[in-house]
Amino acid sequence: MTAIHILSGGAAQGLVAQLAETLKAQTGLGIEGEFGAVGLMADKLRGGTPADIVILTRALVTKLRDEEFVDPTSIVDVGVVETALAVRANDPKVTVKTGSDLRDALRAADAIFVPDIKASTAGIHVAKTLDRLGIADEVASRLRIFPNGATAMRQLAASDAKRPIGCTQATEIIATEGIVLSGSLPPGHELATMYTAGVATRAAHVTAARVLIELLTDADRSELRRRMGFSG
Structure with missing residues (x-):
């Protein structure tokens, strides 16, 4: 089955899994790729690993945009x-x-x-x-x-x-x-991280990648994001 390829922080894995069937119904494509430490995922994209979409920290996606690995017009925050x-x-x-x-x-x-x-x-x-x-x-x-x-x-x-x-x-x-x-974690030791999605500049499935970003960030799915641990 043809699939879009994703490089993502592990934080988004559960949410992406919840949207896989909807993406397939809308585009005919499944989802393949890797979920792991954000620094390693960014390095994989820089190293040439095929990817249509990335979901990483906002800071990393911004850096990848500046390095011309992510399309600046596609970048959207998913949640904290x-x-x-x-x-x-x-x-x-x-x-x-x-x-x-x-x-x-x-x-x-x-x-x-x-x-x-x-x-x-x-x-x-x-x-x-x-x-x-x-x-x-x-x-x-x-x-x-x-x-x-x-x-x-x-x-x-x-x-x-x-x-x-x-x-x-x-x-x-x-x-x-x-x-x-x-x-x-208690005050003074807490960490809240914004995760952001973007289409890779070398994406093979640009349209489907944009559909997935729409699904991830759609206002109608705010309750799903909340249940999966995202806020903001």
């Missing part, structure tokens, strides 16, 4: 995603209202599941937060780092640790069976 905490579905939720609460919660965990701490939006933020809290060295051996948040959350769901916790984009938590959104 917060970085949040996750626990297994049957574990007690962890509520953190202050930095001290967050430090205690992370110290109490015997495994901390996170995405790539060098290339993913949430993973980079986790690394900075651990430094800010002064516990980076203390919990280093308990970090369970995976290429993207979706993989990290699936591994959290399957974990046999006694007190595991996860931290990644809220959208990736919501889209993963077996775990639940435990709560937001």
Whole structure:
């Protein structure tokens, strides 16, 4: 089956999956591609990986536009995603209202599941937060780092640790069976990231890519975006 090709941050994977059948009905095309750390996805586009559409942080899409990898007339914001905490579905939720609460919660965990701490939006933020809290060295051996948040959350769901916790984009938590959104990060440690879509300048399916962007950002689908973890 012919498909449009996507390079996207993991934050948008659940929302894109919800729209795949509608896109196919409207264009006859499926969706193929990769969802992962935004920095790696941007580098793949720069390196020549075929793509019709990208969904990355606004900052990265703007940079790719300036580098002439994304059509400037196609760029539209999809919504804001917060970085949040996750626990297994049957574990007690962890509520953190202050930095001290967050430090205690992370110290109490015997495994901390996170995405790539060098290339993913949430993973980079986790690394900075651990430094800010002064516990980076203390919990280093308990970090369970995976290429993207979706993989990290699936591994959290399957974990046999006694007190595991996860931290990644809220959208990736919501889209993963077996775990639940435990709560937001506290003031001073929160992260809210705008995700933005654009058509690649070397797109083979420009019209279908624009249709997908319309589906992602349509006002009539604001409730779907909210349920999948997007706001704004």
